[in-house]
Amino acid sequence: MxxxxxxxxxxxxxxxxxxxxxxxxxxxxxxxxxxxxFTENDQFIGIKNFILLFQDERFKSSLFNTLLFCLISVPLQLFLGLVFALILQQRFFTRGFVRTSVFLPWALPTAVMAVAWKWIFNDTYGVFNDILLRLQIIKEPLAWLGKPDLAFFCIILAEVWKCTPFVTVILLAGLQSIPPELYEAISVDGANTLQRFRLITLPLLRPFLLVALVFRTIQALGVFDSIWVLTGGGPGGSTEPISLYVYDTVFRYLKFSYGSTMVIFSFILSLIFVFIFYKFWGDRQIEY
Amino acid sequence: MYKLIIITSLMIASSYFSCYPQEKTKITFLGWPDPGGGFEEVISDFEKENPDIDVEMIKGPTSTDTRETMYVTSFLAGEATYDMVFMDIIWVPKFAKQGWLIPLDGWFKEERKEFLPGDIQGSIYQGKIYRVPLQSDAGVLYYRKDLLEKEGFMPPQTWDELIKISQKLQNPPHLWGFVFQGKQYEGLVCNFLEILWSFGGDIFDKKGNLILNSPQGVQALEFMYKLIHTYKITPEGVTTYEEEETRHIFQEGRTIFCRNWPYMWKLTQEENSPVKDKVGIIRIPHKEGKNSFSTLGGWGFGISKFSKNKSACIKFIKYITSYQAQKKLHLKSGIVPTRKALFSDEEILKLNPHYPDLYQILLSAKPRPVHPEYAQISDILKRFIHKVLLGELSPKTALDKAELKIKKVLKE
Amino acid sequence: MSLSFINFGETDKLSTKKYRFSPIIYGLTQISFYLLVIFIVILHLAPFLWQVICSLKNVDEIYSLPLKYIPSKISLSAYRDLISNPLFLRYLLNSILISLSTTFFCLLLASLSGYALSRLSLRFKTFFQFLLLIACLFPQIIFLVPLYELMANLKLINKPLALVLPYVTFSLPLAVWVMTGFFQTIPKEIEEQAIIDGFSRLKILTKIILPLSRPALATCAILIFIGPFAWNEFLFSLSFMIKDTSRTVPVGIALLSGASMYEMPWNKICAACVLTTLPLIIFVIIFQKRIIEGLTRGALK
Incomplete structure (x- = not known):
């Protein structure tokens, strides 16, 4: 040009x-x-804040929680999103309705749904315990939001439920952009379903998977609304992500510079992730 | 498509040009959703008497923390978005230290003795007073009168008595002995403090030294843990309960004792409440030989440093904290007054026969540590107390660690 | 083999061409497919359906045990309370206005930027991409105070623009990404041909590229409208819209309270949730059809 x-x-x-x-x-x-x-009360103090950051136990624990949260929820969303997109791709009766239903979780306000989930996971009046008890999967009501491991499960469930539609939409758009001729061509060569999937669908979906991966990871790193409502970071700080600690530091402890330090750190963390994803997954062709 | 563009641009443009006729003095504050409409009525009464002042109560969300953020954001931006600050007792030292509030000593001196002492104590920072208390709040023990009377039990004064009664009468999981707020949030600290004080311990002593890590402290934490795991009168799920959860359990008749704030009374006496007329209120129990104390909550008015209409604010605050206004707020919205005299008011006593008891409790209620870094201290406490309740840490280890962290905070 | 009628990633009908086995197995696989679909729908709708059920219960029924899945008396009191509240309707209106404006302006800017990035080589391209990247790498919370100051200085507090500006900005990265990716799939020959035919760049953009982009625009619109920076956004809306009459719906829901400070009127909260999702569902239904429409017109030809 x-x-x-x-x-x-x-x-x-x-x-x-x-x-x-x-x-x-x-x-x-x-x-x-x-x-x-880099300042404290308007005075330049160099990297003192960053040193404090690395000694901060609560920060290290929140970092661990955030990373674990991403590591579990994001691949789950990608996998489920792909499965749902493939299914929604098919033509079947009531497809329109099914598609709309699948978009629904993403459309509902996060904070409000988190309140709903809190009620669903309530140990006495919650639907979750009720169903599990009726199905005889558990013998006694469990305190879902009261035990660290269970609470972690809850926040992941709420997140996956809410965010998988995002992945589904992107992958669906990707699937629909694949020209059907490619499939016809390769079928002529005698490829079966799985081979078609592996040789055409997956590679052509790569840019879309990458977009979904990057955005989901970054949003998961910054997760706030749902956890704040659902567990408040508890029990015992076991579900506290970095953003919640930042919130407390800035708005409750009024330590603005230290809060900024944490923010810069999470920014660098996100940059590293993006860089890694692009390096190993980015397709030159689609790069702009 | 084009229609959308036109409509959108018009609306955005019009929002730019919306003007505000400014003749009266206007003062605002951020309050809560005002159930019952008490505030609205008092405000309109005030405006009738002061036609040149326009008071706007902005209704914020129920969550205290969210409203705090809204105040903090406006202060940080140096904005006079809110002239008056309707604040929780624990915000006072924090805001005062930042210089966001103006001292009220100039006109709020003699009147102080009309108010409950704990509320006043919690409104003072470094010798100056920054808040006029409007609503008082203190932890109380609700109990099922009917269940106790049937077995001939007197309401418990000590923890041992409470345990004994619970173990005798309870039938878990249908009927528990004692529930409290055990989730990891501010309420947990309030509960912990009541127990700590009832064992004779405290966080700071009179000179401001940190005495949290003491034998009494360990006993208090041990006691909370034992409630669930040794005496077994409290369900494990208590670590997820806030006020509402405990209220529902009590109101549905699934527990004998419940520690909660005074607000619960009115709701348990409503028409369709299963425990109507079966409820009693007493002080939080104590350890043998010690005393009972409740944690003080409560709200009041301060004035923002950025306000351009401070004299109008003073007028309004004087009005809304007056005898008549507080009475109205109580009758309409159930707000617990801060003026001592109102607890002998006939009308109020008729509606609330338990008020004389409540009054005694309020007189001896203690505020949480009045310290600008209280938020950090509280957060540290929350974590470690919660870990003890969950059985993840032993009480001694928890206190050792908490002490270290709090010391660090105090040094800053 | 028995799955061969399902074409992974292909858009044509459930093909029975290759199918040589007995109708019974075909029937079974059909049924299992539909069962799977039903299961998926239930998974996605269940929490929301529970909201609907709770919104129709009386307040006391919500806390009664054992749990009732079907309310013994359908009570519309929660809805009546909400609809008769003019403030709540105002919240809905504000949300609709702000979300639509955000979607519109973001689509506009994203298409322009996406086209520039995909086709033209620019000096500031990398810097621009960098800006886009950092706009989405920070947790939202940290923009709160600086943006509040900015809006206060621009006298935009309580005005819709105070929200539209940040919403558009933070929705841009994803929107630009989607549009750019899509533009790159449009063969360059079309434009080259148009240039030879004497079309100006602007004409190419508006008369050729944009109409072809309908499916991508539709997807983008959905992602923006129901994304974290439009309808559902909470934090900025809470902080910048202070007057009652300027508030949006998520904040409105947070304001719902019962007779006491601590009470959460669950039936009203659920009703509000249901009511506030209706515009979203309508929006999604409309645009969902458009995606299919755009494709069947052979957009890629």
Whole structure:
């Protein structure tokens, strides 16, 4: 394509409004946080905050929780999302209705659904215990939100339920962008279903899987609303992610610079993840 | 498509130009959803008497923490979004230290003795008073009068008595002995403090030294753990209960004793409540030879440093904390008053025969440590107490660790 | 073998062409497929259905044991309370206005930017992509105070624009990504042909590319509207919209309370949840059809 000056101008014009918006709303606060993390009460203190961060037991524990949370919930969402997308791809009676139902969890307000989940997991009046008891899967009501491991299970369940539709939508769009001719061509060569899936579907879905992976991971790293409502970080801090600790540090302890330090750390963490994903999964062809 | 563009642009443009006729002085504060409409009525009464002042109560969410964030955000931005600060007792030292509140000593001196002492104590930071208490709150022990009377038991004064009665009368899981708020949140600290004080311990002594890690502290934590695992009068699920959960269990008749705040009384006496007329209130029990104390909660009004209408705020605060206004707030919204005199008011006593008892409890209620870093201290306590309840840490280890962390916070 | 009628990733009908086995097995696999579908639907709808059921119960029934799955008396009192509350209707209106504006402007900006990124080589391309990336790498909480200051300075507190600006900004990364990915699947020959035919860049964009992009635009619209920065957003809305009349729905739900400070009127909360999802469901149903429409027109041809 000819790289004329006009083309450059046109391109710049196209991205200008977004540019301004991003600079104002996103960049400025981030820069401010960066500066804050190196200061204490308006005095420059270098990397003291970061050193404190690495000695902070509560931070280390919240980091562990966040990583564990991502490690379990994200692959689960990708897998389920793929399965659902494949099924929704088929033409069948009531497909429209099924598709709408599958989008539903994503559409419901997070904080409100978290309150609902809290009630579902209640040990006395909760539906979850009730069903399990009736099905004889458990003998006594379990305190789902009261025991660390069970509570962790609950937050993952709530997250997977809410966020899998996101993956489903993206993968569905991806599936629908695959030209049917490719399948016809390869069937002529005698490929069976599994081979078709492996040789055409999966590779062509890669960019979409990558998008889903990156966005889900980043959003999981910053998870806040649902956990705050569901467990408040408990029991005993066993479900507390980084963002909850940041919230407490800034708004309850009023330690702004230390809070900024934590934020910068999680930013770097997210960057590392994105970098790793792109390095190992990014397809040159689709890169822009 | 184009229609959408036009409509959207119009609406956005119009929102830019919406003006506000500013003749009266306007003062705002952020309160809670105002069930019962007590605040609305008092505000309109005030506006009738003061036609040049317009008071706006912005109704915030039920969650205390969320409202705190809303205040903090506006203070951080240096904004006069809220002229008055309707605050929880534990916010006072934190906001005062940041310089967000103005001291009220100038006009709130003599009146103080009309108010409950604990509420006043909790409103003072470094010798100056920053809040006029409006609503009082203290932990009380609710019990099933009928069940105790049937077996000829007197309401328990000591923990041993409570345990004895519970073990005799309970029938888990249909009827438990004692429930309290054991989830990892502020309520847990309130419960813990009551037990700690009832064993003769405390977090800070009069000079401000940290005395949490003491034999009494260990005993208190051990006691809480034993309630669930040794005496077995408290369900394991208590580690997930907040106020509402315990209320439902008590109201559905599934527990004999319940520690909760005064608000629960009215609800248990409603028409369709299974425990109507079967409920009694007494102090939190204590260990043999020690005393009972309740944790003080409660709300009151302060004035934001950023307000441009401070004199109007003073007028309003004086009004809403007056005898008549507090009475109205009580009658309409069930708000527990902070003026001592109201506890002898005939009308109020008629509706609430338990108020004389409540009054005694309130007189001896203690606030939580009045310290600007209380939030951090509280969070540390919450974690470790919860771990003990779950059986993950022994009481001594928990206190050792908590002490270390709190010391670190105090040094900052 | 018995699954051969299911084509992984293919859009044509359940093909029975390759099928040589007895009708019984065919029937069984059909049934098991539908059973699977039903199971999936139940999984997704169950918590929401429980909300619907609870919203129709009387307050006392919610706390009675054993749990009732079918309310003995259907009570619409929760809904009546909500609808008769003009404030709640105002919340709905605010949410609709803000979410629609966000979706519209974000789609606009994302299409323009996506096109620029996919087709044209620009000097600031990498920096722009970097900006997009960092806009979504930070936990939302940290923007709260700086943005509040900004909106206060611009005198936008309580105005819809205070929310639309950040919502559009934070929805941009995903939207741009989707649109760019889609634009890259459009063969360059189409544009080259158009250039040869004398079309200007702008004309190509509006007359050729955009109409072709309907399915992607539709997907994008759904993702934005029901995403974390439009309808469902809570934190910014709570902080920037202070006046009652400016609030949005999630905050409105948080304000619902019962007769006491600690009470949570579950039937009202559930009813509110149901009511506030209805516009979303309608939105999704409309756009869901469009995806299929766009595709059957052979968008890629």
């Amino acid at each position: 000819p790289k004329s000056f006009d083309e450059q101008k046109f391109g710049l014009l196209l991205i200008l409004p977004s540019f301004i918006l991003l600079g104002l709303v996103a960049l400025y606060p981030i820069l401010r946080n960066l500066i804050l993390s």
